[in-house]
Amino acid sequence: MKNMGFRKKRGDTPNIQFKESMNSLPEIPLNPSLDINIDILKSAYKDCADVVFRDFSISSEINAVLLYIDGLSNTEEIDQHVLMPLIQLKNPIEGPIFERVKKEISVSDIKEFSTIPDIFKQISIGNPIILIERQTMGISVGLPKWEKRSMKEPDAETVIRGPREGFVETLRVNTSLLRRKIRHPLLKMKQISIGGYTETQVIVAYIEGLAENTLVNEVTHRLKRIKMDGILESGYIEEMIQDSPLSPFPQLLNTERPDVAAACLLEGRVIILIDGTPFSLIAPCTFSSLLQAPEDYYNPFYISTLIRWLRYIFFFIGLLAPSAYVAILTFHQEMLPTSLLLTIAQSREQIPFPALVEAFMMEVTFEALREAGVRLPKQVGAAVSIVGALVIGQAATASGLVSSPMVMVVAITGIASFLVPRYAAGITIRLLRFPIMILSGMLGLLGVMLGITTIVAHLCTLKSFGVPYLNSAAGLKLRNVKDVLVRAPWWAMDTRPELFSEDTRNRRREAENQMPSPEKGDGG
Amino acid sequence: MIEKGRISGLELALIMYATVSATAILYIPYITAQHAKRDLWLSPIWGSLSGFLIVVIIVILSRYFPGKTLIEYCELILGRTIGKIIAFLYLFFLLHDTSIAFREYGEFVESAFLHRTPMLFVTGSIAISCAIAVHGGIQTIGRCAVLFLPIVFVSYVLIYIFLIPDLNLKNMLPIMADGVLPSIKGSLAPHAWLSQYSLMSFLLPLVTKQQKVMKWGIVSVVASVLTMVLMNLGNLFLFGDILINLQFPVFEAARFVSVGSFFEHIESIIIAVWVLGGFIQLSAFFYMVVLGTSQWLKLPSYKPFVLPIGFLIILFSVWTIPSFEDMIRGMGTTVPYYFLTIQLIIPSLLLCVAVIRWKKPKSFMQ
Numbered sequence: 001m002k003n004m005g006f007r008k009k010r011g012d013t014p015n016i017q018f019k020e021s022m023n024s025l026p027e028i029p030l031n032p033s034l035d036i037n038i039d040i041l042k043s044a045y046k047d048c049a050d051v052v053f054r055d056f057s058i059s060s061e062i063n064a065v066l067l068y069i070d071g072l073s074n075t076e077e078i079d080q081h082v083l084m085p086l087i088q089l090k091n092p093i094e095g096p097i098f099e100r101v102k103k104e105i106s107v108s109d110i111k112e113f114s115t116i117p118d119i120f121k122q123i124s125i126g127n128p129i130i131l132i133e134r135q136t137m138g139i140s141v142g143l144p145k146w147e148k149r150s151m152k153e154p155d156a157e158t159v160i161r162g163p164r165e166g167f168v169e170t171l172r173v174n175t176s177l178l179r180r181k182i183r184h185p186l187l188k189m190k191q192i193s194i195g196g197y198t199e200t201q202v203i204v205a206y207i208e209g210l211a212e213n214t215l216v217n218e219v220t221h222r223l224k225r226i227k228m229d230g231i232l233e234s235g236y237i238e239e240m241i242q243d244s245p246l247s248p249f250p251q252l253l254n255t256e257r258p259d260v261a262a263a264c265l266l267e268g269r270v271i272i273l274i275d276g277t278p279f280s281l282i283a284p285c286t287f288s289s290l291l292q293a294p295e296d297y298y299n300p301f302y303i304s305t306l307i308r309w310l311r312y313i314f315f316f317i318g319l320l321a322p323s324a325y326v327a328i329l330t331f332h333q334e335m336l337p338t339s340l341l342l343t344i345a346q347s348r349e350q351i352p353f354p355a356l357v358e359a360f361m362m363e364v365t366f367e368a369l370r371e372a373g374v375r376l377p378k379q380v381g382a383a384v385s386i387v388g389a390l391v392i393g394q395a396a397t398a399s400g401l402v403s404s405p406m407v408m409v410v411a412i413t414g415i416a417s418f419l420v421p422r423y424a425a426g427i428t429i430r431l432l433r434f435p436i437m438i439l440s441g442m443l444g445l446l447g448v449m450l451g452i453t454t455i456v457a458h459l460c461t462l463k464s465f466g467v468p469y470l471n472s473a474a475g476l477k478l479r480n481v482k483d484v485l486v487r488a489p490w491w492a493m494d495t496r497p498e499l500f501s502e503d504t505r506n507r508r509r510e511a512e513n514q515m516p517s518p519e520k521g522d523g524g
Numbered sequence: 525m526i527e528k529g530r531i532s533g534l535e536l537a538l539i540m541y542a543t544v545s546a547t548a549i550l551y552i553p554y555i556t557a558q559h560a561k562r563d564l565w566l567s568p569i570w571g572s573l574s575g576f577l578i579v580v581i582i583v584i585l586s587r588y589f590p591g592k593t594l595i596e597y598c599e600l601i602l603g604r605t606i607g608k609i610i611a612f613l614y615l616f617f618l619l620h621d622t623s624i625a626f627r628e629y630g631e632f633v634e635s636a637f638l639h640r641t642p643m644l645f646v647t648g649s650i651a652i653s654c655a656i657a658v659h660g661g662i663q664t665i666g667r668c669a670v671l672f673l674p675i676v677f678v679s680y681v682l683i684y685i686f687l688i689p690d691l692n693l694k695n696m697l698p699i700m701a702d703g704v705l706p707s708i709k710g711s712l713a714p715h716a717w718l719s720q721y722s723l724m725s726f727l728l729p730l731v732t733k734q735q736k737v738m739k740w741g742i743v744s745v746v747a748s749v750l751t752m753v754l755m756n757l758g759n760l761f762l763f764g765d766i767l768i769n770l771q772f773p774v775f776e777a778a779r780f781v782s783v784g785s786f787f788e789h790i791e792s793i794i795i796a797v798w799v800l801g802g803f804i805q806l807s808a809f810f811y812m813v814v815l816g817t818s819q820w821l822k823l824p825s826y827k828p829f830v831l832p833i834g835f836l837i838i839l840f841s842v843w844t845i846p847s848f849e850d851m852i853r854g855m856g857t858t859v860p861y862y863f864l865t866i867q868l869i870i871p872s873l874l875l876c877v878a879v880i881r882w883k884k885p886k887s888f889m890q
Contacts, residue, residue, distance in 0.1 A: 332637070453650075457654075457664055458656055461659070
């Protein structure tokens with residue numbers, strides 16, 4: 001802090017020294033002399049080719065300066081609605097000039113400010129500013145404009161039925177997407193800026209009355225605690241605010257879909273939107289929500305329930321299939337029916353490795369293939385799939401390195417980990433599969449069980465923003481499992497999920513007796 | 525209180541059920557059968573007497589001293605010095621009991637499938653897993669119990685459902701051919717196991733609805749006794765007189781299951797599922813030792829104690845038991861008297877002194 005702020009240099013012109021966040025700059029007021037202000041700003045924006053200082057005079061009498069960052073502001077609009085009316089202003093002497101100028105600018109969003117750090121903030125978000133001779137106030141004009149990606153369907157969370165829009169990198173667009181879904185004024189959006197250099201705008205969105213105050217306060221408190229030089233993606237924030245930083249399980253959900261975000265808001269959760277990334281964070285997160293896909297709620301409930309169970313089963317297959325295979329082949333051959341045992345023994349006759357090594361080789365290869373497929377440019381992608389089919393497929397078994405049952409197991413495991421709708425949870429399964437494989441290679445099924453007990457014990461201790469991770473599963477309350485064990489039809493999901501046990505007010509989310517039937521309709 | 529977490533009455537019942545029954549279904553049938561022969565299913569019913577008695581004593585004591593465990597009110601009742609000594613005695617017994625439980629687990633796993641793995645490795649690996657649960661506190665153990673025990677329960681019921689065609693009800697006749705005495709002799713081991721309900725005193729202060737602890741305690745004892753009785757009956761129906769020679773009859777039973785000629789030899793799965801119950805049992809024991817020790821030493825937190833006590837438990841499990849045969853012989857002879865002395869006499873003594881020295885608290889019920 002010592003070296004910050006102004007230092008008198010070259011007579012009257014102070015020099016600004018940046019050391020830390022813009023938020024911690026001292027509040028230097030604007031000087032009445034336009035030249036001094038300009039000198040300060042020019043020294044601050046030294047070697048910044050994209051900053052434009054445009055001197056002009058209001059109706060050729062009063063000097064003024066227009067300042068903006070090229071590419072962040074809409075220059076056409078500036079010319080038309082700011083520069084032109086000011087330069088052509090008639091009778092500038094009448095009345096106070098500052099008020100006249102504000103009236104002449106035909107832009108809806110106009111702010112006044114009186115300190116130098118405000119200038120930095122305003123022009124960095126694309127608002128051009130005007131400084132006028134002999135005025136200790138400046139005007140910032142809301143004319144930001146920069147290149148945005150157009151909205152498209154999120155690649156990581158595709159649906160067959162459901163909205164196709166996704167969040168983009170621009171915060172304002174994302175807030176508008178949420179606001180368009182939830183129009184109630186109780187949808188609150190608190191803004192916080194994080195990151196010493198990046199000044200990333202972060203929005204904490206929640207519905208007042210549905211989200212617990214303690215939760216909102218906790219989220220804001222943890223966000224404000226973050227002191228780092230830059231936030232470039234939601235992952236930075238996620239790792240800085242989770243409850244158990246060393247746990248492999250995701251403690252915040254992320255989504256690119258406004259409909260998912262809106263649904264979570266309606267359940268009383270908090271959404272964290274971050275400027276510069278299409279991913280928003282959802283807090284708190286419970287284990288059951290890792291296995292819920294947005295489309296579950298759009299499709300008929302029978303099929304959603306079935307698919308949800310399929311997902312649960314494949315979650316365990318994805319986690320345990322290779323280790324169970326290793327355990328049975330190494331320790332418990334008697335469990336297999338004789339004919340199957342013979343087939344497997346026959347196919348393994350040529351294989352030089354024990355089952356554990358074989359499984360490890362194949363799983364690592366599969367992970368490598370997947371990683372290659374994600375990182376490679378699309379043109380080369382086809383080559384990866386061809387090679388992949390060779391590595392995990394007929395050629396692998398023909399070469400005598402792996403047995404064909406192992407290829408089956410790896411393939412099923414691979415499919416199972418794609419079945420997890422949340423990418424973050426899929427990563428966790430892939431990660432945990434390996435230690436369990438080692439355990440099963442050492443202790444057989446007992447090792448697999450030890451892996452499970454350890455993971456479940458860990459899950460039981462986990463909390464996400466004070467909400468137990470296994471909340472609904474271990475609570476044993478029937479009304480909590482209607483969105484876990486089944487996907488109840490919408491007319492039966494009449495209460496919000498219970499995130500905090502003590503909270504009972506405002507629990508209903510629909511009126512009573514909503515089950516449709518012909519008699520209740522008014523058509524007859 | 526050191527422990528911040530709370531459990532529900534159901535969780536209390538489940539934890540105590542696992543603590544008593546997990547190893548009971550392994551060892552009790554064999555030990556009981558040595559004396560009781562065909563009447564082995566009666567023995568747990570006699571044994572339930574000490575279970576009920578101890579639950580009542582412990583619950584009444586907890587009404588005298590709400591929010592305190594046996595270690596804490598021992599000192600209040602008997603004064604500082606004697607209280608500390610008796611509490612230490614109880615605590616040391618608990619450590620011993622816990623290490624016996626770990627050893628039972630280890631011996632069973634060794635004889636069931638890991639014949640040549642060193643015992644330390646088997647008990648040590650589950651101790652690490654339990655340490656995570658213990659570190660998480662009682663809430664973690666309670667949640668694990670709610671998640672795991674239904675799986676264990678269903679799979680054990682399934683064994684006997686699959687075996688219905690092989691069950692022969694006539695195997696239990698004649699009932700009490702040699703009078704009541706053999707079944708009472710055989711009830712020594714069930715007495716020992718059910719006396720472990722005295723450990724409930726560690727969990728009672730942590731239950732949210734205090735009025736219902738008596739009900740849940742009794743429910744838990746009934747469930748344990750029923751499990752032992754039904755398990756013994758099932759084995760008796762299946763094996764008849766050869767039951768006396770079977771070390772782990774439940775798993776011999778699992779070996780018999782064969783459905784559609786592909787679903788057979790499920791004993792490995794049954795053992796693996798049993799580990800879930802064993803995990804709850806060992807975690808609960810482990811937790812009680814850790815909690816008791818830190819209460820005895822009046823420490824602000826029990827978490828730093830988890831690993832050192834885990835070490836001690838594993839060491840004790842090696843030191844105190846020379847071999848599997850000695851362990852089984854002890855369970856049929858000395859261990860029940862040892863268990864009953866500590867777990868029945870100490871609480872009864874405390875209750876007597878408490879009744880004489882302390883007035884009935886206002887919140888006294890039942």
